[in-house]
Amino acid sequence: MADIITAVAPVNIAVIKYWGKRDEELILPLNDSLSATLDTNIMYAKTSVCARPDFATDEIWLNGKKESFESERLKNCLISIKKKAAAEKSVNNDFLSWKIRVCSENNFPTAAGLASSAAGYACLVTALAKLYKVNSDVSAIARLGSGSACRSIYGGFVQWCAGVDPQGVDSFATQIVDSSHWPEMRVLILVVADHKKKTSSTDGMKISVQTSELLKHRVQHIVPKRIDEIIDAIYDKNFSKFAEITMKDSNQFHAVCMDSYPPFSYLTDVSHTIIQLIHSYNKACGEVKVAYTFDAGPNACLYMLQSEVFVVISLLKHIFPSSNPEFVTGLTFIPEVPLSTEILQAIDIEPQATDLIKYVIHTKIGDGPSILSDGLHLLNEKGEPINIH
């Protein structure tokens, strides 16, 4: 019987975006980035791994479908963990030579700009590290799967330092504060579209590095200052400062996409209406109460404090009517908060067509990956995947 290891890992949403690599193969970024890790009780990747002497090849199943193991990124993660295990002499050479099976699933849409690659590779690397008894930091190995994955190795607010070393020895993630530091912080993910996007992050950032002058300016003159300022805002729990930097950085990242040649855009009309709505709401409140940020897709991620959640949900339901009885997930009780005529007049945005926002995920800041001890594996005792389509 093979030892099966199962890990769960979180999604992270950047407030200072990683966009552009200084080394494509080693996945080394041009600039530092900073993100919040989200609660795995709501959104997670789950991965089971096992190694056996009778497996003929390395195999992987993702979301119930067999995928090829011939991806360089996948192979690099496995090779790097095995190298660490060999260096640390944590397992014997026979075990290192056995082939492995990996079965993984995300409980949210894959490749739709919801950071599935970040959660997925953080999960894979965590499970492999446990399998091969590697105890040292594995964020730099998760980085080899997908850059943003290195930040999902820690909970709370996390910084990925770009580093300067050509081999990337100084390019890994560190925790700024843990998940308990700012307990009032909440996140609403507005799922606008959950289909696979046209330009992947990897391809999009390559075009930006080759052609965007704005990206050069951003990397040299904007991001270093923003990183310092947002870390201060997080330490001080200064929401309006945190929110302003977050929105400006999202806007600049999307401006870089438009400054690339040929240009590409991840935002849709619905995304732009959400941006307008948040600015109008903040203005009507006389204070910055909500921040938006968009990754490489049209879905919005809204940061706000707990006290704001129910009124923002009421506002979203009013402006974006929905026929979905489960429009908001992640909350058991949602009181109807009446929106005052003053607020609605000040916002001055007409209700939109029905179902432009498919659903909303309510979540909060959470911890890093964990190993499951409950035995709910995705591989059976023979190392065969459970639940394949």
Ligand SMILES: Nc1ncnc2c1ncn2[C@@H]1O[C@H](COP(=O)(O)OP(=O)(O)OP(=O)(O)O)[C@@H](O)[C@H]1O
């Ligand atoms: N659970 C997982 N295990 C292993 N690999 C995964 C997992 N989930 C996603 N991936 C890999 O990540 C790819 C999707 O990455 P992509 O960057 O296109 O989308 P995304 O991560 O959802 O969006 P973004 O990074 O722009 O927010 C998948 O095609 C797959 O190769």
Ligand SMILES: C[C@@](O)(CCOP(=O)(O)OP(=O)(O)O)CC(=O)O
């Ligand atoms: C917009 C982003 O989400 C880009 C994420 O890019 P990826 O980490 O998916 O790219 P690769 O390193 O090529 O795999 C911003 C961010 O998460 O910082």
